[in-house]
Amino acid sequence: MNRLLFVLHRYLGITVGFILLLWCLSGFVMMYVQYPEMSRVDQLRGLAPLNFQECCNMSDASRLTQENLSAVTIEMLDETTPVLRAKVSGMPLVMLDLLRGTELPHITADAAARIAESFAKNSGLVVGSDSPEIIEIDQWTVTGAYSPHRPLYRFQSNDHNQTEWYVSSATGEVVLLTTGTERFWNYFGAVVHWIYPAVLRQHPGLWAQTVIWVSVAGVFLTLTGLYVGVRQFRGEGAARSSPYTGIALWHHYTGLVSGVMTLVWVISGLLSMNPWGLLEGEGASAEARALSGGPMTWGDIVEVVGRLPQFPVESTTVQIELFRSAGAITILATTGNGFGSRFDVATFVPSPLADHDLQGLATFMLSEVPILTASMLEAGDAYYYDHHAIREYPVYRVIADDVEQRRYYLSATTGQLVAKVDSGIRWYRWLVNGLHRGDFIPLLRDRPLWDALMLLMLATVTLLCGIGTYLGIKRLLP
Numbered sequence: 287m288n289r290l291l292f293v294l295h296r297y298l299g300i301t302v303g304f305i306l307l308l309w310c311l312s313g314f315v316m317m318y319v320q321y322p323e324m325s326r327v328d329q330l331r332g333l334a335p336l337n338f339q340e341c342c343n344m345s346d347a348s349r350l351t352q353e354n355l356s357a358v359t360i361e362m363l364d365e366t367t368p369v370l371r372a373k374v375s376g377m378p379l380v381m382l383d384l385l386r387g388t389e390l391p392h393i394t395a396d397a398a399a400r401i402a403e404s405f406a407k408n409s410g411l412v413v414g415s416d417s418p419e420i421i422e423i424d425q426w427t428v429t430g431a432y433s434p435h436r437p438l439y440r441f442q443s444n445d446h447n448q449t450e451w452y453v454s455s456a457t458g459e460v461v462l463l464t465t466g467t468e469r470f471w472n473y474f475g476a477v478v479h480w481i482y483p484a485v486l487r488q489h490p491g492l493w494a495q496t497v498i499w500v501s502v503a504g505v506f507l508t509l510t511g512l513y514v515g516v517r518q519f520r521g522e523g524a525a526r527s528s529p530y531t532g533i534a535l536w537h538h539y540t541g542l543v544s545g546v547m548t549l550v551w552v553i554s555g556l557l558s559m560n561p562w563g564l565l566e567g568e569g570a571s572a573e574a575r576a577l578s579g580g581p582m583t584w585g586d587i588v589e590v591v592g593r594l595p596q597f598p599v600e601s602t603t604v605q606i607e608l609f610r611s612a613g614a615i616t617i618l619a620t621t622g623n624g625f626g627s628r629f630d631v632a633t634f635v636p637s638p639l640a641d642h643d644l645q646g647l648a649t650f651m652l653s654e655v656p657i658l659t660a661s662m663l664e665a666g667d668a669y670y671y672d673h674h675a676i677r678e679y680p681v682y683r684v685i686a687d688d689v690e691q692r693r694y695y696l697s698a699t700t701g702q703l704v705a706k707v708d709s710g711i712r713w714y715r716w717l718v719n720g721l722h723r724g725d726f727i728p729l730l731r732d733r734p735l736w737d738a739l740m741l742l743m744l745a746t747v748t749l750l751c752g753i754g755t756y757l758g759i760k761r762l763l764p
Contacts, residue, residue, distance in 0.1 A: 295510040300758035302503045307751040308478050313744055315475030322426050322464040330622050332405035332460055333604035334362040338595045341368050343387030354581035358608040363458050364400040398439035398453040405460050414442040426464055428487045435461050501556035508549040515541040537753040544746040554721035567710035574703050577651040579613030586615055597634050611701050612650045618700050626699045639701050644682040647701045658687035669707045669715055670695050673731045
């Protein structure tokens with residue numbers, strides 16, 4: 287049996303060990319370069335200020351009269367055209383041109399060019415060409431999140447950063463912004479680390495199973511390596527030593543030092559894929575529906591939209607959202623720098639939420655569950671914090687008095703539910719985020735301490751995997 291484990295570890299290490307080495311090397315890159323995503327800040331910055339002078343014509347919205355609307359957003363499509371986007375239950379997103387009162391079923395290439403030019407102007411970019419490249423899928427838009435927006439119009443800038451951005455043919459929104467630096471380093475970072483080449487990732491089921499079973503093989507390789515390493519450490523007390531010499535001795539000792547860290551990273555990486563639903567959370571859709579008090583109808587918002595020319599729009603306001611909160615329509619106006627203000631729907635007067643308002647919303651949301659504690663957070667806690675993500679603060683934290691002591695985080699600006707933590711999410715936080723990124727406590731998340739610790743651990747594990755790969759390849763060569 288021991289002989290079999292030795293052989294399995296040796297030859298499995300030739301292939302899987304090389305993958306572990308690539309995971310380590312790409313991990314260095316991912317510490318500093320994230321996979322391209324469209325941040326809300328970039329999206330808002332690229333919008334033109336709202337202009338309601340000739341707004342708001344809704345003559346083509348009659349078919350929506352009886353539909354349930356989950357959210358309504360009003361922005362400028364380009365420099366001159368205000369549009370209303372409505373999420374309709376059981377239907378694709380509906381978009382209305384509020385100047386002409388007509389529905390926009392799709393975005394043409396000419397319209398996309400105007401949108402791209404407006405985005406560039408407000409973002410400080412220069413469009414390289416008026417003719418976009420029409421794409422269905424590429425390396426940076428490979429996930430299913432972009433499927434409702436396909437095909438995409440891709441535009442390029444003339445700047446030194448080689449900036450590119452993508453306009454949705456369905457909604458006219460700019461859904462992704464990337465730079466040449468991001469794209470270059472991600473080929474050595476996330477694309478390698480997540481086994482993310484587009485040819486594989488565009489098949490989600492196959493991609494997920496590939497990552498899961500490669501990770502399982504990595505766990506087996508690491509476990510057998512630890513077993514072999516400990517078993518081969520011979521002698522008693524101070525006389526204990528390795529039977530190996532040369533590069534094999536280095537592999538033995540680095541395995542004893544960093545083998546457990548390697549195992550922790552491979553297992554936590556495996557769990558990040560939530561294999562077989564092990565760490566699956568409940569989701570927050572039920573609580574979000576309860577907090578809203580029910581969906582909106584077109585009749586609920588048509589009067590509000592008709593009065594928007596009287597809304598006190600500031601020169602920096604780029605977006606207005608209408609949503610239902612505890613059964614009442616609420617307005618949120620957001621500026622290009624991401625600052626949001628809540629307004630009373632009847633008077634268009636600013637209506638910020640006080641602590642007792644948030645407490646009332648929490649009670650409304652959890653009408654059948656007692657509340658254990660509720661408090662305002664100005665900074666993060668163990669489950670809601672900044673680390674490779676930008677969180678909204680302040681936030682109102684509610685802990686339910688139930689078996690799992692579920693946590694709910696409400697936006698202090700809008701009162702909307704921004705995060706929920708149940709037992710599945712709690713385990714994911716510690717077994718994946720905690721173990722894989724080493725962010726157990728705030729001190730370990732603070733830079734440069736976090737960088738120093740991660741670089742040290744990555745270096746030792748990389749040395750282990752590098753030597754193991756070298757030994758495996760050397761054995762194959764004549």
